[in-house]
Amino acid sequence: MYYDPFVLPFTLGLLLLLGYLLVKYGTWFWQLDAQDKKKIRYRLLTRRTLIALREIVAEGLIHRKIFKVNPRLGYMHMSLAFGWFLLIVVGAIEAHIFVKGSAPLYFPIFFRYFVPDQHHFFFSWGFAQLMDLLLLFVLSGLFMAFAKRFNAKTVGLKKTTKLKVVDKFVLTALWLIFPLRLLAESLTSGYHNSGGFLTGSLGAVFQYLFPTEPFIYPAWWAYSLSLGVFFVGLPFTRYMHIPTEMVLIFFRNWGLKLKVNNPVLKAVEIYSCPKCGICIDTCQLNELQNTTKSQSVYFIQRVRNAENYRELAENCLLCGRCESVCPVGIDLTALRLMHKTDFSENKKDQFAFVSERTNTADVIYFAGCMTHLTPTIKNSMEQIFKQAGENYWFMDKEQGACCGRPLKLAGQFQAASELVSLNRNMILQSGAHTLVTSCPICYKIFKEDYRLPLRVLHHSEYINELLVSKKIQVKKSTISVVYHDPCELGRGAAVYQAPRNALQFASNVIENGSSGQNSLCCGGSLANQSLSENNKQNIAHTTVHKLTDNNPELIATACPMCKKTLGAVSAVKVVDIAELVAKQMIVKPVHQKQKAVSVAEFA
Amino acid sequence: MQTKTIAIIGAGPAGMEASASLAKLGHQVVLIEKKASTGGHLNNWHHLFPDRRPAKELLQKLKQEVNHSNIEVMVNTAVHEVKQNDYRYELVLSEKNVINANAVLITTGFELFDAAKKEEYGYGIYNQVITNSDLEQLFQADNLAAQFKKPVKRVAFVHCVGSRDAKVNNHYCSKVCCVTAVKQSIEFKERMPETEVFCFYMDMRMFGPYYEELYREAQEKWGIVFIRGKISEASQTRDGSLQIKAEDTLASKPLRMNTDLLVLMAGMVPAEGNEHISRQFKLAIGDNRFFKSKDNHFDNQLSDTPGVFLAGACLAPMNITDTISQARAAALRIHEYLTN
């Protein structure tokens, strides 16, 4: 029987951890609502589970996404996770071959102690070399993690996260595990003249320098203790992300979604964050002075530690830049939004005064509140509708309720849903087949929350369709235009190509360094009510600066908010796609009713 | 006394009055104006508050004053480059003209805020939307009503357009637009008594002598309605008229009204070339982007650069009374500087 008391810290620690996880995950599962449970039951034995498993290997172990964003950081995470995983697997195989049957839980971990002189079984030499190689792999990652603590730049990050006291304690235990393993194995190998290229050579050196025998036993104790401490401490630290990320991957593949009044998925997402810190560098609030550090990693940390997170929940543009780089794929914007509801009072029946009116039409045009502040956009749209000969109804021309999304962004989900059902009725009664909106903020809620049985298009998509089908035609101008992707339209709704196509019809589109997924936020976000105007303008300045990298003659965007915010600080003129197209539109005589108006008509 | 030359940049009321004062003190003055004529914004106004005398009258007076043998007026002229050598400034002007000055006075004044930047008010989009400056032009005509295509039954004035507005990064008050709105609303009523006149304000800043009296007259004699609240947007209705949305902050309720004319009280912003001038003379610019004087109370006409002085609306929004006083104060400070 292979046993020694020093295996106890490891074994007890591991059992405690497994027990804790069983209770924790069991409770989570139990708290899921009936709908989610049903989903799991139906999907457990489908391909989705296999896909999830593959994702766990790709993301949880190999960290493919981190690799893509930052290869050095990716290597660091991979060597730790995947290296450790392989150590366990290969170690288990080795032990299995040796005992030719099953062995206690701890046996593979402390194999070298119990079987110090391993020249006697199948492929033992190969195992020794392989295990050493894997240990070296893990140690290289550990070395990088160590360097990162002191200088984030070594792994290509500008900023890294700060640690809590428990985190530090458990982190020390984690850092000690592999050096102690190296030490224990080397001492043992030195004494028994065994081991692979690493432990064997190091052991020989030790043996040459001093008698190793008295240190062997304490070293194995220390190794076991560091493992035990790490396991016991894990639930209280960020390392909970290791098991929880797997749960998240399963849930995601089974189609479970974040919901306001479902605490489980929120918790799973919160616990899945490894605090890699990638979200910090990508956030534009970073450049501002005197703002609270409210990047996603800090926000998650606060929520997890049950500290007051109100200020952090509110100081966020909900621009989605962090979400697009988060390697764990946490729904950072939705998550933040849902936590905002914790602080906003939900008033009911606020909109009793809005009367329902409807018109029959083929196409509904919903300009949106923001577009009413940039009348050139809605006027251009009316010109385009008329030119296309469309039978349209300008739903919010004079009176009209808001789409509801600004309320949602403020965390007032209840009030927002009242507006949604109000507008929805009017839309359905019109008999229209298409709804066009000028505002990406409205677009997103129409698409996601209204459940409309008609086509919902942003005006950039609609204009592009008209141009492609030649329902309207434009004279191409030679002016060079850079396109600014609005957050809600790009990252928010994945509309990237249609606006560019439409622009290309009417002008000469040039790209800039930060477009598409990487595009910057204009700073005008409705979501962030706590940011000062001054700071919003600072963000807008940087964005304009980057947009005009290639000296465009014009900045075009597809959002009234972006137009206003960028326009306020930009020396280069900012226009909406609709304006540009309407200006270049070839007006056919039949439709020519309107002519340009100017102040000069008074004189 | 050896004659000294002073270069004055900007021939608005401030530059003109300072030139005259310095000439009377025996100095040589070169008055540099980038536009084709002198007079600055005075050229654009019809009648002046508070006494509503014709702006032309004042303009004539200033023109007579600068018609002095010690004053050389250079119009259509800009300052390109400045070199400093021991207490003398060498100014390189348009067409490579060079003048040497012992002191420089900056009186570049202001520019009207570009109301099109507040797109929600529809300036340049709807032809029923004009600015205070446009209205002064319209007042020049004998028959005001004939200037509009459709009858104007109602007019609304919007205060604080481009002033006191963090969204356009102008936090300051332009000071003269409240009283201008009061003056213009009375002038409107005088010419078209049937028209209803509304003013939408945030606060009424009646700081000067007889301003408050003018405000009272507007309400009591002319029945002009003052509503405390900011207009959020203007839009065109189906019949082509203009609809404005506002919140009446005294009554705390939202308000919607149709109007035939919207007059935007555009505020003052620093003149465009000020940045260039500040770089050439190493002058400080304040947070409000106007020039910054050496000391707000004691040395308001001095800049941080010795020999360079400041006066008028290039320092902050102000009326003509204050502009003229500052111009004379600057002349005195320059005289002291040159004779010591």
Ligand SMILES: Cc1cc2nc3c(=O)[nH]c(=O)nc-3n(C[C@H](O)[C@H](O)[C@H](O)COP(=O)(O)OP(=O)(O)OC[C@H]3O[C@@H](n4cnc5c(N)ncnc54)[C@H](O)[C@@H]3O)c2cc1C
């Ligand atoms: C709508 C409105 C109505 C007003 N009505 C009244 C009123 O009724 N009564 C009253 O007391 N005040 C009134 N004012 C205020 C008045 O216009 C100012 O007090 C006055 O014009 C300030 O004079 P200034 O010389 O400082 O500036 P300005 O009048 O602006 O003159 C500056 C001059 O400098 C020139 N200049 C600028 N930059 C340069 C450069 N780089 N090089 C050369 N030249 C340059 C400009 O072309 C201009 O000629 C009104 C203001 C507004 C906005």
Ligand code: SF4
């Ligand atoms: S939120 Fe995502 S990007 Fe940010 S630290 Fe957590 S895992 Fe990394």
Ligand code: SF4
């Ligand atoms: S959503 Fe945007 S503003 Fe908010 S934390 Fe992420 S990157 Fe920063």
Ligand code: SF4
């Ligand atoms: S003077 Fe009146 S209208 Fe002008 S900025 Fe000040 S408060 Fe506003």
